[in-house]
Amino acid sequence: MLSKKQARAFFLGGTVVTFLIFIGLTIFSLSKGQDQTNHEGITEQVVRGKVLWEENNCMGCHTILGEGAYYAPELTKVLDRRGEGYVKAVLMSPVPWNPNGRQMVAYGFTKEEADDLIAFFDWIGGIDLNGFDTVVSPLAKDKIERQTKN
Amino acid sequence: MKYKSQKVAYWFFAFSMLLLVLQITYGFIMGFARIGFDGLHEFIPFNTARAVHTNLLVVWLLSGFMGAAYYIIPEEAQRELVSVKWAYVQLISLAVVGVAAVIGYHFNWWEGRKFLEIPRQLDYLVVVNVLLFLGLILATLFKGKRKTTTALVLTMGLLFAALLYLPGMLPFDSQVTDSFFRWWVVHLWVEGVWELIMGGILSFLLIKLTGVDREVIEKWLYVIVGLTFLSGILGTGHHYYYIGVNNIWLIVGGIFSALEPLAFLAMALFAVNMYRKGEKKHPNKIALFWTLGSAIVSFVGAGLLGFAHTLPQTNLYTHGTLVTAMHGHLAFWGAYAMIVLAIISYALPNMTGRKLYDSSVGRAAFWMANVGMIGMTVAFGVAGVAQVYLERKFKMDFMEVQAEISIHFVVLILCATLFTVGIIMYIMDFIKHGKPTDEELDLESDL
């Protein structure tokens, strides 16, 4: 039968080995050669957009890259789906945006702030998501194709 | 209760219960918003309610873990806590940070990073608070007469949980890297080091409640936490499939996260077997219910429902839908909420002297809360699966789908009401126990 000593060795050994592999894989997947995000494309404007995204906790209602809350639409491909003009109108609206009854917070962003957020969405939309971008709701490219056909 | 200083645990537990009530209140605000009753929107929009709901959850669980440590460590180390005064200071500072954060969320003062919304300035206070806590626990443990495996695993869990808070404070310009390290906190907490805390508390409770030999229980404890880290560390990869990093994580995360349920299965088998094996039948039946319940429900919520969406082929469709919320609720409930309620049920009679070991209110609380939470899980699950099909298979618009599934949130609210009645009864029992007292010091018995 397994002794307590062996059980402890299993715990320590397994932890150390998997932890080292984890660190190795982290370094590998964050290395320059493996970049799938167009990291160079993160301009100051994109960073300002990210700050606005965080300061207002947009993730508390929406998802982005599939992460966040499930109350409001996924925004990873929002520019492809809606176009820049629509998104700007939502962001700058002084009254709660609610075309379907569910209200968004009325941020009333300035034009500069809205542009920063658009730059952020634009950068996000270009990330290679290992296929998730083709599934995320509703399939942005399909929808645009359907609209152009109609 | 063997040491006077164990009494501080009571106040951590009481604080915990207060926050639980508030957490549930904000859960209802979100539930009603989802069926169209959004009257509070101007003061408490959904994102505020959500940040409060999830952060209060984390803080009441942490307060429960801290109370558990203040109760368990003196008894395991066989000495008084090094300082009771500083333990109260630590509780007060925890309360200050918690209250400040929650109030701030109502005034747009936060960092919109899911689960880590606490603003940077308050993060530093959290660090100080946790250092103080760890200092007290470690000093007590090392000055103590013995260092048991149970105490070591519990302390290791708490120490690593504190260390893992730090990667969450690193600033990044890239949303992808930001999210990558956010998971070092969130995932490595709930599917890693918190399982050590759970395992430590579970092992303490089983030793006390079943009377099975400590050596046997602690041997299996090592096996369980060994399985946890073996699968859980590389299992972090299940959050890296679709956020814009290398697809090597699809294989690594897929394989290792699929093994994670083994640790929870081991936990459930362990608890049930020790209970069967035990000669001693401790009279505290309510504590036994919560202890075994936690081991079993965590296997269902974390193990089975986690497995249901952890393979990359499934996660491609369920990632970021209500399926995740279904799993999040039962996993947090079974593994962490129930183990905190278990240690409270065990410790309260020993601290206060009111032996409400088998009250009908206590039993009803257990069943109503659990049936209610399982009902909520089913409601989230049905809504989630419908969402996945309509939105991601049939490409319907997000808001159209939300309208289709809103009926499931009526069911959610009904089940949540049953759940809440259970929690209120639990808290009534808590209050009925009265305050802790030194008269309950009992050096002889092993209760």
Ligand code: HEM
């Ligand atoms: C007690 C243990 C656990 C707790 C408390 C827990 C809780 C959670 C929570 C709250 C989330 C949502 C996180 C977010 O989106 O920010 C989540 C996501 C997830 N969990 Fe767990 N979990 C546990 C164990 C597990 C296990 C053992 C597995 C796998 C077998 C698992 C698989 C997943 C997956 C795949 C996701 C990502 C869902 C998505 O892509 O949206 N979880 N978990």
Ligand code: HEM
């Ligand atoms: C009255 C009871 C409750 C209600 C009505 C409720 C409702 C909700 C709602 C509506 C959400 C937001 C989902 C979304 O983004 O759309 C949520 C999130 C969450 N709640 Fe609750 N909740 C309740 C109790 C609890 C309890 C007791 C726990 C823990 C044991 C819990 C843990 C969570 C977690 C972890 C999340 C985040 C899930 C994720 O991001 O995937 N809730 N809750």
Ligand SMILES: [Fe+2]
């Ligand atoms: Fe995870």
